């Protein structure tokens with residue numbers, strides 16, 4: 392990986408240290424150009440006409456996404472974000488009273504709220520699989536919780552609030568052994584590590600464009616395994632997802648685009664295709680190696696600072712680094728760093744009630760690295776940190 396060249400192709404690397412890649416990573420010049428060129432084309436010749444002119448490029452995005460996760464192109468739906476992708480899958484599942492949903496401590500807040508809504512409306516029980524001693528989902532505990540009433544295993548691969556990587560492949564083995572639907576929220580993992588849906592054994596996988604994939608905002612996708620397609624009716628249908636075949640009849644599309652709707656962000660879809668192709672070309676193994684090396688190095692530097700506690704759990708960790716500084720408000724630290732042109736974010740317990748709250752954490756600073764970050768930037772952040780906390 393030629394980091395200098397990759398940085399030259401990333402306008403956001405100039406004059407700012409961007410360590411909020413788990414929020415939204417920096418687009419490359421090429422992705423930016425693809426998006427703006429299409430918007431310019433729309434402005435010049437008309438939106439529908441631009442879509443027709445770019446139809447091949449738009450279609451390429453499905454191939455790129457399919458290649459990225461080891462799927463077929465007809466198993467991919469392009470939607471506006473990861474939450475909508477997840478919702479389109481989840482709310483299509485037919486739950487009945489007494490069904491059980493098994494999930495993880497580190498589950499994303501929106502998913503947890505959706506489970507609780509289903510519990511309220513349909514009387515399902517939502518059960519959190521305990522963590523093992525490392526803080527990742529315990530696969531043994533999961534296995535011990537399975538019975539014939541378990542309808543869904545839904546797990547977040549990498550949580551928004553920590554560097555943990557849940558053991559998605561081992562969870563998939565359990566799901567397959569017992570024939571249980573497996574929905575993986577891969578929003579934070581796609582783009583920073585290799586993802587292979589066949590190896591993971593998930594039926595459904597969701598992700599966003601703007602995070603580790605470096606795509607434009609307002610983009611996301613759903614993978615739905617072919618074996619699941621006929622069994623999963625989308626909660627919403629429109630004239631793109633289905634055909635109105637007669638006055639009283641309609642037919643749902645056979646492919647995963649049944650989860651899409653007609654109007655869509657064409658420029659974003661094209662930009663996402665460019666970003667995904669770039670990630671595949673760089674190689675997800677190489678990306679993961681660089682990202683985890685930077686993140687581990689940042690954790691080491693932080694641990695060496697007085698009063699700093701690093702909170703990342705799990706046996707395998709990724710590019711998200713979370714920490715607190717004794718006696719200092721994480722929001723204040725983030726504000727102070729931003730004033731020095733260093734972007735980090737804060738994860739709060741309100742968004743991670745099953746995870747941060749039991750660990751006695753109200754909030755943590757989140758510094759998330761990408762491959763284009765440098766060791767110099769990590770040094771800058773650590774040097775800036777004592778002054779960020781000094782006036783608190």
Ligand SMILES: Cc1ncc(COP(=O)(O)O)c(C=O)c1O
Pocket residue numbers: 413472473474475499547549550551576578579598599600611
């Ligand atoms: C683990 C996880 N899942 C889902 C989402 C939601 O993604 P989006 O904002 O694209 O809907 C996020 C966003 O932070 C996330 O971290």
